[in-house]
């Protein structure tokens with residue numbers, strides 16, 4: 001199997017934005033992510049071109065994005081101690097929205113890097 005080698009790929013998983021990753025990939029998936037940390041390797045190697053999941057799930061069942069947003073809003077509204085968490089692999093604009101939402105809710109804001 002011939003793999004395409006991509007030098008200086010950027011990992012956007014945790015926010016450190018390492019830009020010296022070497023990827024080895026075919027048309028379907030990435031097989032190696034040299035110089036990536038364990039989080040970056042997991043991120044690169046577990047994403048494929050195939051569509052594996054529906055756009056949204058509620059309690060493990062397929063839902064529309066609008067239904068998922070409504071469910072998430074209800075959970076956040078009902079929460080005694082809301083936490084806005086994650087934000088890896090998201091755009092700056094989406095992170096900005098998360099910060100605004102956390103401010104609005106009086107929520108704790110954290111990224112997965114605290115792990």
Ligand code: SF4
Nearest residue numbers: 011014017018037040
């Ligand atoms: S997850 Fe690892 S490889 Fe990716 S940006 Fe963060 S530190 Fe770099």
